[in-house]
Amino acid sequence: MDFSLSEEHFAVRETARTFAKTELLPGVIERDELQKFPKEQVAKLGELGFLGMMVDPSYGGSGMDAVSYVIAIEEIAKIDASAAVVMSVNNSLVCWGLEKYGTEEQKQKYLKPLASGQKLGAFALSEPEAGSDATHQQTSALDKGDHYLLNGTKNWITNGGSSDYVIVIAHTFPELAHKGINAFVVEKGWDGFTIAPKENKMGIRSSDTHQLLFNDVKIPKSNLIPPDKGGFKFAMETLNGGRIGIAAQALGIAAGAYELSLQYAKERKTFGKPLSQHQAIQFKLADMATQIEAARLLCYKAAFLKDTHQDYSIASATAKLFASKVAMDVTVEAVQIHGGYGYVKEFHVERLMRDAKITQIYEGTSEIQKMVISRSLLK
Ligand code: COS
16 A cells, blocks of 8 residues: 655645645635635636646546546645635536547537636536435426427536536436436527526635526537436436545645644734643644544545546545535634634635535535445445
């Protein structure tokens, strides 16, 4: 067993860390407050090759491994968890599926601009009445001969307002239940496709979350992602990788809050000495560091399994379940260590605490991860 990272991994960490400090940190509080999408910063992430990190260079990607992806997302999320989810969605939920299952035409037309950062993507599975219970899709894409006709509503779609292309999961054969579901590439601006106003969220407020409405949207036959009737499996496999990205985001949120707390504990004095010399604070820091390290190892393990072409579905669920709890626990402690300062915006930890919560909800709630893990234990 070898826990060491490669030179490339260290280089990715350095690049992501520098980018986060110089490009994301300025304005992060304001973007959260105003729910402002980090448009320019996302464009720069694209220039760095961070929007298609694992995609083959022949399709506009950076050809890196999943461990590099985890490292980059951790660093970005330490500073700006909203930018981290934009990155995670484009990489894991959009580019991955197109590269693995898309036709050559779809790869040329959609994957190339998405992976190179010229376009942004979204993934639409959740519905008003089908979030966790994803097999109960109500959106339909019926076969009308020379096109599919898409009708339905998708909820809480990350990058919903900013994306150029959306992968939409919909029923083509409702009578076949989840075995009649398909995945399609839908372009923004097509007739009948409307985007509801941005959701006003507790956390990751500068990420762009919208309801999408489809009313008799015509999808060309060539935009079905093969195989026909394979859409549910496609969505589940996509989420297996997505969960590595969200686990890494949760890890970054926790690590960011911890680093701020460590620094603060050295600077802030109470009862005549720095906080860091009070055992109550030392023990909190030790617990935080231990939990973060454990979460990091689970993220790396899931990424390693993916990189070595082994089954990573359980490892990604485990990493997400654990890292999202660590994000919640560590950020609450970070606010506690900061005391009154932790409750005001300038010190960042209150934002990280609000940002942490969503990691226990999206791309499969913690309860769904427990279902996935326990089913595999008991089968
Ligand atoms: N990877 C690959 N395939 C999977 C899978 C996974 N993680 N989870 C389920 N599947 C497959 C099953 O193997 C089954 O395939 P077959 O029909 O060929 O046997 C199919 O999907 C249906 O699965 P299952 O019978 O287990 O369906 P259930 O409704 O009991 O459970 C869960 C499906 C709950 C696991 C699924 O709906 C889920 O993951 N829900 C959460 C979705 C989610 O993350 N939503 C967040 C919004 S997306 S940002």
